[in-house]
Amino acid sequence: MNVRELLNAKAEAALEAAGCQPGTAAIVGPATRPEFGDYQANGALGAAKRMKINPRELAQRAVDAMPLHGIATCSVTGPGFISFTLADTFLGEVLAEDAGIAPAGAGQRIVIDYSHPNLAKEMHVGHLRSTIIGDALARTLEALGYEVTRQNHVGDWGTGFGMLVAHLRDMDQGDGGDQEQLADLERFYQEARRRFADDTAFAERARDVVTMLQQGDPTVRDIWRRYIDISMSHCQEVYDLLGVSLRPEHVRGESAYNDDLETVVNELDEAGLITEDDGALCVFLDEFRGRDGKVTPVIVRKSDGAFLYHSTDLAAVRYRVGALHAKRVLYIVDARQGLHFRQLFAVCRAVGYEGDASLEHHAVGLMQGPGGRPFATRHGNVLRLTDLLDESVQRARHVVADKSPHLSSTEREDVARVVGIGAIKYADLSKNRTSDYVFDWQAMLSFDGNTAPYLQYAYARIQSLFRRGGVNPASLTGTPTVDTPEEHVLALTLARRQETLEQVAAQAMPHFLCAWLYDLASAFMRFYENCPVLEEGPARNSRLLLCRSTADGIRTGLGLLGIETVERM
RNA sequence: GCGCCCGUAGCUCAGUUGGAUAGAGCGUUGGCCUCCGGAGCCAAAGGCCACAGGUUCGAAUCCUGUCGGGCGUGCCA
Numbered sequence: 001m002n003v004r005e006l007l008n009a010k011a012e013a014a015l016e017a018a019g020c021q022p023g024t025a026a027i028v029g030p031a032t033r034p035e036f037g038d039y040q041a042n043g044a045l046g047a048a049k050r051m052k053i054n055p056r057e058l059a060q061r062a063v064d065a066m067p068l069h070g071i072a073t074c075s076v077t078g079p080g081f082i083s084f085t086l087a088d089t090f091l092g093e094v095l096a097e098d099a100g101i102a103p104a105g106a107g108q109r110i111v112i113d114y115s116h117p118n119l120a121k122e123m124h125v126g127h128l129r130s131t132i133i134g135d136a137l138a139r140t141l142e143a144l145g146y147e148v149t150r151q152n153h154v155g156d157w158g159t160g161f162g163m164l165v166a167h168l169r170d171m172d173q174g175d176g177g178d179q180e181q182l183a184d185l186e187r188f189y190q191e192a193r194r195r196f197a198d199d200t201a202f203a204e205r206a207r208d209v210v211t212m213l214q215q216g217d218p219t220v221r222d223i224w225r226r227y228i229d230i231s232m233s234h235c236q237e238v239y240d241l242l243g244v245s246l247r248p249e250h251v252r253g254e255s256a257y258n259d260d261l262e263t264v265v266n267e268l269d270e271a272g273l274i275t276e277d278d279g280a281l282c283v284f285l286d287e288f289r290g291r292d293g294k295v296t297p298v299i300v301r302k303s304d305g306a307f308l309y310h311s312t313d314l315a316a317v318r319y320r321v322g323a324l325h326a327k328r329v330l331y332i333v334d335a336r337q338g339l340h341f342r343q344l345f346a347v348c349r350a351v352g353y354e355g356d357a358s359l360e361h362h363a364v365g366l367m368q369g370p371g372g373r374p375f376a377t378r379h380g381n382v383l384r385l386t387d388l389l390d391e392s393v394q395r396a397r398h399v400v401a402d403k404s405p406h407l408s409s410t411e412r413e414d415v416a417r418v419v420g421i422g423a424i425k426y427a428d429l430s431k432n433r434t435s436d437y438v439f440d441w442q443a444m445l446s447f448d449g450n451t452a453p454y455l456q457y458a459y460a461r462i463q464s465l466f467r468r469g470g471v472n473p474a475s476l477t478g479t480p481t482v483d484t485p486e487e488h489v490l491a492l493t494l495a496r497r498q499e500t501l502e503q504v505a506a507q508a509m510p511h512f513l514c515a516w517l518y519d520l521a522s523a524f525m526r527f528y529e530n531c532p533v534l535e536e537g538p539a540r541n542s543r544l545l546l547c548r549s550t551a552d553g554i555r556t557g558l559g560l561l562g563i564e565t566v567e568r569m
Numbered sequence: 570g571c572g573c574c575c576g577u578a579g580c581u582c583a584g585u586u587g588g589a590u591a592g593a594g595c596g597u598u599g600g601c602c603u604c605c606g607g608a609g610c611c612a613a614a615g616g617c618c619a620c621a622g623g624u625u626c627g628a629a630u631c632c633u634g635u636c637g638g639g640c641g642u643g644c645c646a
Binding site: 004033036042045046049078079118155158254278280289294301302303306308309334336337338339340365366399403404419427431432434438440442444447450451453454456461465468522530532568 | 595609610626645
């Protein structure tokens, strides 16, 4: 149940009954000051101003007309807020009846484009954000009943691959040693680049290879395919380690659109959008002006006849809306590509590829190095994603060995993996998607405070309670009796899950889910300190039910972020 | 030059669309009872929300300007 929406609907009905125009926004949200209640409506203030009447009087009329039927009490506070305090009986019923996530999505099809690594190189820390934010959104949208199609638009095409394929062809002894050659993709890439720069004959061959690749030469295509397969399997290893739900079937890279590019350009031409300029085929849209007020073109074919990423992205929209029937296409992509997407969407509108779909670029902020500089290691290289993950798991191993020596070695290893990976993901996911942020080893590898291990620890503590009490949580029945202040806050937080998930989906912002999980775990920790659970007495069953709901909330919530839990740690 | 984003506690970040006394974590300081797990709990110190104007009953949030940073800006993606 979406409690916020429920209260908002009641507050709007009350405002209308109090004399406001129909449709006056009640603006209900969580209370900013808990001493005044659980939720508050701010809408009476603005409405009173427009009506030129006293805001407290309007709020009081709305309070008198509020059709709450026992779910909450409300009163006028401050200059004209309406403060709500949910009834403990209502909270108990919500928890008892509302175990699952309500399907708000109604089967709408959403294509979500995320991760999209460049297969020429290994995945580095810069790929982390799009990958895990996109994955959390895909999982959350699915849980809300949307029909989600994941698309991994990998970079597997273009001039850079001529160099790599030529180098691989030279290195290949015909003994199938590719795996070995490509074990360190980064090194292979650097070698190829050095040759391309130093050896003019090689550079010439590399350029020929690009042409042969695009024309479909079978031998070159075969080498390219082997390269892509190996590079892609490296990515899949990272996804698996990272707990990202992307699978090979979600890959539809740039190369997949190669055969559509000519058609796209023809369709743009038929729509009268193409202008030739300096030998390149361009779309000039008046709204995009750059230097000297001149229009900045969208170049869809270079003067040498080659296509660019605009062409590929146009073909991708055509496919996603036309063949996949997407109603929304979500691009979880670096903020630097903002202009590219504004141009892309404008061209799609002009040529008709947009249809009735909504094309949305949900920009991801940059991960920066110390001092807000572009991210690099001490040696000037980017940090490999696997190295970051390995480091975190290694640190978690030490902590687990220190704190949980009683666990078996296999269990310790599992905990180290779940904690280490979870910490990295949560550190990133808990930040606002759009903000640039500074990469910070200490914060990212911390297991204390507002971190994934804190949430995992709360979950493990609850499981420990069940074990110690000999309780099978699945067999618990009844409705919790919410009584103490700690129980009230815990139940209230649990009741906010649905509105939180809908907010995550509406704004494509997973950090709201992180904030909710932290609220939930903290509310549980305070409850745990103040309310004995296993003590025999009338509260025991009720408190066990609260524990079960909390454990479910943490496990499923973390699950939507792609973070695991453990039964003990 | 033009465009987009940003500037919040020593550090790293939130701040639900303009609401009440700006919140967390880390770090610092001080507490936590033979009691369900101390990866925890409680508390303290720490802020001219870059700066200056403006709009408003009300501004970290909206507008203008200044300073500082990041990114983009016709043949890479």
